[in-house]
Amino acid sequence: MLQSKIINLTVRDVRFPTSLEQHGSDAMLAINVLDSQHTDPDYSVAYVVLETDSDATLKGYGLTFTIGRGTEIVVCAVKALSTLVVGKTLKEIVSDFRSFYRLLSSDGQMRWIGPEKGVIQLAIAAILNAVWDLWARVEGKDPAKLVSCIDFRYITDALTEQEALEEQMLKEGYPAYTTSCAWLGYSNQQLTQLCSDALAQGWTKFKVKVGADLQDDIHRCSLIRKLIGPNNALMIDANQRWDVNEAITWVTKLAEFHPLWIEEPTCPDDILGHASISKALAPLGIGVATGEQCHNRVMFKQFLQASALQFVQIDSCRVGSVNENLAIILMAAKFNVPVCPHAGGVGLCELVQHLILFDYISVSASLNNRMCEYVDHLHEHFKSPTIIRNAHYMPPEDPGYSCEMLEESVQKHQYPQGEVWRAIEKQGIL
Numbered sequence: 001m002l003q004s005k006i007i008n009l010t011v012r013d014v015r016f017p018t019s020l021e022q023h024g025s026d027a028m029l030a031i032n033v034l035d036s037q038h039t040d041p042d043y044s045v046a047y048v049v050l051e052t053d054s055d056a057t058l059k060g061y062g063l064t065f066t067i068g069r070g071t072e073i074v075v076c077a078v079k080a081l082s083t084l085v086v087g088k089t090l091k092e093i094v095s096d097f098r099s100f101y102r103l104l105s106s107d108g109q110m111r112w113i114g115p116e117k118g119v120i121q122l123a124i125a126a127i128l129n130a131v132w133d134l135w136a137r138v139e140g141k142d143p144a145k146l147v148s149c150i151d152f153r154y155i156t157d158a159l160t161e162q163e164a165l166e167e168q169m170l171k172e173g174y175p176a177y178t179t180s181c182a183w184l185g186y187s188n189q190q191l192t193q194l195c196s197d198a199l200a201q202g203w204t205k206f207k208v209k210v211g212a213d214l215q216d217d218i219h220r221c222s223l224i225r226k227l228i229g230p231n232n233a234l235m236i237d238a239n240q241r242w243d244v245n246e247a248i249t250w251v252t253k254l255a256e257f258h259p260l261w262i263e264e265p266t267c268p269d270d271i272l273g274h275a276s277i278s279k280a281l282a283p284l285g286i287g288v289a290t291g292e293q294c295h296n297r298v299m300f301k302q303f304l305q306a307s308a309l310q311f312v313q314i315d316s317c318r319v320g321s322v323n324e325n326l327a328i329i330l331m332a333a334k335f336n337v338p339v340c341p342h343a344g345g346v347g348l349c350e351l352v353q354h355l356i357l358f359d360y361i362s363v364s365a366s367l368n369n370r371m372c373e374y375v376d377h378l379h380e381h382f383k384s385p386t387i388i389r390n391a392h393y394m395p396p397e398d399p400g401y402s403c404e405m406l407e408e409s410v411q412k413h414q415y416p417q418g419e420v421w422r423a424i425e426k427q428g429i430l
């Protein structure tokens with residue numbers, strides 16, 4: 001099966017009208033709402049399927065996450081890269097995966113529209129996610145089970161612990177936090193109801209969107225802190241809304257609610273800015289978290305070297321797939337900084353659970369200050385949706401990278417011709 005040749009690559013623009021109910025809304029998007037007719041975001045994917053010459057059922061499914069407009073540009077970038085993929089056997093790719101990564105990321109001409117950042121990196125992520133899915137299907141594994149590729153002979157004195165960790169994950173799962181209770185566009189009534197429901201389901205870690213209006217932030221953080229009590233975790237997320245000094249001033253005014261971290265306090269490219277914010281907030285016991293829009297491993301390296309973050313938020317679709325995320329996970333371990341993956345988007349939970357399980361079983365072996373984001377949206381469109389039990393991710397059971405979507409969902413939500421979007425256009429509601 002490793003000899004399977006990729007004979008076709010298809011890519012489709014698939015969008016979900018989450019903006020209609022303000023799922024996923026945040027302070028940066030609020031600027032767009034003020035400036036444009038659209039409310040935001042519409043959770044979307046550039047959805048890639050790799051077909052092989054083995055048999056019609058052996059395919060690789062991959063995706064990258066976007067928030068609506070612009071997905072069509074990512075689709076174009078995937079199509080431009082597809083000539084480097086079609087015609088290769090899986091064995092050619094995985095027997096020298098680093099070279100294949102460089103083939104895509106360092107193409108002599110296309111690297112100019114990167115390198116390894118922005119639209120071209122999102123397109124590379126979608127393609128490589130599909131390759132990892134195909135490989136995992138052929139091997140009958142999920143990427144988190146890479147540890148089962150290791151020969152433990154003669155090293156079991158050191159590594160039996162990892163097998164125990166794997167058992168622990170199978171039994172208890174990996175700790176999660178929820179962002180689904182407090183999107184910026186939710187009313188206080190929604191926020192109260194969703195938080196109460198989440199507490200009843202066993203959730204103990206909550207993330208709140210902030211950054212648009214300080215008084216509103218104080219009101220909502222006070223409401224949530226009262227609801228969840230003093231011992232549960234509260235995180236806040238500004239989605240790049242502030243300048244550096246504004247971030248320090250604003251978060252200091254929210255310190256009374258004891259947030260564990262402030263996420264994306266300023267421009268995601270401003271490493272030294274994050275370092276200044278981190279240093280200023282350290283006496284308040286508030287860490288800095290970022291990563292969902294961090295271009296690549298090189299940027300993460302500098303964030304770590306500059307002590308500019310206390311929580312590394314890897315994202316399964318922002319950087320060059322498993323290939324780059326493995327490097328980031330290993331660097332975070334070297335700098336002893338916890339990995340707390342971003343997953344606020346469609347499909348991101350399904351993919352990143354594999355990575356965080358690998359981190360725990362094969363790298364960090366620690367759950368201290370570690371948690372994986374979970375958002376309760378759109379899982380019904382996936383063939384192997386995430387399984388959450390008592391606020392923990394339960395390990396995926398199906399071989400693959402959990403990217404495969406239900407074909408019916410893809411067709412209904414394909415943009416702009418899918419029936420969902422034709423109906424929205426007819427009603428003139430977006």
Ligand SMILES: C[C@H](O)[C@@H](O)CC(=O)C(=O)O
Nearest residue numbers: 024025026041179343344
């Ligand atoms: C636009 C997305 O919903 C973003 O707000 C998600 C995010 O920042 C997170 O989940 O963290």
Ligand SMILES: [Mg+2]
Nearest residue numbers: 237263264292
């Ligand atoms: Mg965020």
